[in-house]
Amino acid sequence: MKRNIVEVTGLKKRYKDFEAVKGIDLLVEEGEIFGFLGPNGAGKSTTINMLSTITNPTGGTAKINGYDNVKEKNKVRQSIGLIFQESTLDEKLTANENLMLHCKFYRVPKDKREDRIREVLQIVDLEDKRSNIVETFSGGMKRRLEIARGLLHYPRVLFLDEPTVGLDPQTRNHIWEYILKLKEKAGITIFLTTHYMDEAEICDRVAVIDHGELIALNTPDHLKNDVGGDIIEISTSDNKNAKRKIEEMYQLTVSENSEGKLSFQVNEGSAFLVDFVKKTDIPIQTVNLRRPTLNDVFLHLTGREIREEMVSQRDLMKRSMRGPH
Amino acid sequence: MEGIYAIWQRDVIKFFRDKARLVGSFAMPFMFLILFGSGMSGALSSMIGGNAAGPLAAFDFVEFMFPGIIGLTVFNTAIFSALSVVQDKEFGYMREILVSPMSRVTIAIGKVLGGSTVAVIQGLMMLLFVPFIGVSITFLMVLKLIPVMFLVAFAISSIGLLIASSLKTSQGFQMVVQILIFPMLFLSGAMFPLNGMPAWMDVIVKINPLTYSVDMFKKIILQPEQMAPALREAMGLNLSIFDHVITFSQEILVVLAVSVVFVILATIKFSRAEG
Numbered sequence: 079m080k081r082n083i084v085e086v087t088g089l090k091k092r093y094k095d096f097e098a099v100k101g102i103d104l105l106v107e108e109g110e111i112f113g114f115l116g117p118n119g120a121g122k123s124t125t126i127n128m129l130s131t132i133t134n135p136t137g138g139t140a141k142i143n144g145y146d147n148v149k150e151k152n153k154v155r156q157s158i159g160l161i162f163q164e165s166t167l168d169e170k171l172t173a174n175e176n177l178m179l180h181c182k183f184y185r186v187p188k189d190k191r192e193d194r195i196r197e198v199l200q201i202v203d204l205e206d207k208r209s210n211i212v213e214t215f216s217g218g219m220k221r222r223l224e225i226a227r228g229l230l231h232y233p234r235v236l237f238l239d240e241p242t243v244g245l246d247p248q249t250r251n252h253i254w255e256y257i258l259k260l261k262e263k264a265g266i267t268i269f270l271t272t273h274y275m276d277e278a279e280i281c282d283r284v285a286v287i288d289h290g291e292l293i294a295l296n297t298p299d300h301l302k303n304d305v306g307g308d309i310i311e312i313s314t315s316d317n318k319n320a321k322r323k324i325e326e327m328y329q330l331t332v333s334e335n336s337e338g339k340l341s342f343q344v345n346e347g348s349a350f351l352v353d354f355v356k357k358t359d360i361p362i363q364t365v366n367l368r369r370p371t372l373n374d375v376f377l378h379l380t381g382r383e384i385r386e387e388m389v390s391q392r393d394l395m396k397r398s399m400r401g402p403h
Numbered sequence: 404m405e406g407i408y409a410i411w412q413r414d415v416i417k418f419f420r421d422k423a424r425l426v427g428s429f430a431m432p433f434m435f436l437i438l439f440g441s442g443m444s445g446a447l448s449s450m451i452g453g454n455a456a457g458p459l460a461a462f463d464f465v466e467f468m469f470p471g472i473i474g475l476t477v478f479n480t481a482i483f484s485a486l487s488v489v490q491d492k493e494f495g496y497m498r499e500i501l502v503s504p505m506s507r508v509t510i511a512i513g514k515v516l517g518g519s520t521v522a523v524i525q526g527l528m529m530l531l532f533v534p535f536i537g538v539s540i541t542f543l544m545v546l547k548l549i550p551v552m553f554l555v556a557f558a559i560s561s562i563g564l565l566i567a568s569s570l571k572t573s574q575g576f577q578m579v580v581q582i583l584i585f586p587m588l589f590l591s592g593a594m595f596p597l598n599g600m601p602a603w604m605d606v607i608v609k610i611n612p613l614t615y616s617v618d619m620f621k622k623i624i625l626q627p628e629q630m631a632p633a634l635r636e637a638m639g640l641n642l643s644i645f646d647h648v649i650t651f652s653q654e655i656l657v658v659l660a661v662s663v664v665f666v667i668l669a670t671i672k673f674s675r676a677e678g
Contacts, residue, residue: 153504155502155503155504156504166498166499167495167496168413168496168499170420171416171417175413182405183409
């Protein structure tokens, strides 16, 4: 049994007239990739801020690496690395200067600094950019440098808040390669938030928060099974009639999606499908059987889809306003 | 300790890297010294009667202004150095600093020391004007100037940090500082001799820490003890409170006290604001 590196019990945050986090409990094992999902305003950022000692909770406790987040702030800070949504690099300085300052802030021993800087730059493939001014970096390079910097003091837990928001798909994939490399190499625990459901699939376990409460916490596979079996999508030449017939025959709820396909959930999808195609006289055009995705899980749990496009657009704007100065 | 050094180092690196700021920092003193100083010198001389023969003939307005210009430069640089605190909040770097295990006191002291150092360097750069304005500056004077500049810069940087910790935007900071800067500068004796002012104004002059700062620069550079008493009086070099002429060491104590008070206030404010 591995030890729990993050221990949260009854964590609460109340602002004047609004309870942002209503008492959450969670344990994260050392070496895990832990995904923290939730719609905007669900209490995600507030929780991350409490875990990373930026805000104090109004109730409950959080411990990281065995240290209390309120009473032992500096020890917690020494144990964590943080990569925020917005860049926190000094763009007027070189990559090396940014890293060197970080070493000093975190009291990395002098004789180890050179090796560590080389090591982290190698992880994110930025060795050759070491003496360049950060201002000249692309968005993806800045992100990578930030990840490298977050690793310099060998944190036990790395918090990544939307690590790939606003990056193009190729860069996103690269960032993920680095994150997975990290997990393998350093055995570091990764605690991340993301709006991209395909990214959440990579996590060992996923917690879903909504209205300040944890509404699910399990492995992606378990969560998907909880949705209720497999999802069958069919298109027919007469959707209205087909919908009525299926609902009568199997006592199921059938919904029609925006692409004009009927979809419904069944247990044992492949067996059902054989039986269904044999028996039915519905004029079926296409049939698709698929496993539920985390998107379905999210929809199932919160009744809302994560609107990734909208969010990333807004974050993009936010970031471009913060751009180089 | 290393945290203080790191915060300090960042400000110093960025100062030397910003060439536009380096060049631009000469613009204001240059305009004051050459345009205002030279332009006004005739008028001011005749006003205090320096056109006639006698001890007042030695009055030279540009020379008079030079210590004030050093004061102005140190003051400006030191107070605006705190702008970086607000900018760091705006551009995100402050989060990198604040989530590190450094104490808030370390960060505040590092920032004040960084601002002070940059202000001393800027102040020393004003000595490049010396050959053009006929002031004679000895090496010994420079040696005396450096610690005095540093002390003044430390006091003013602390005031700057106190303001910066209370504000969230750089526009807000700039506005507050602009409102503060002009009365402090004009009522410090940096621009003109402070003679025969209305009583209420005299009170402001005496509570203005910049008055003592500028007077220290004057005492070092103009050497009033070697002047004719009438000239010294005309140049406003007999700074006194309740008929007591203030000595150089008393001025040091005043600025030192201001430094201590404001660095404590600024550190407390910064720690509270940034939790």
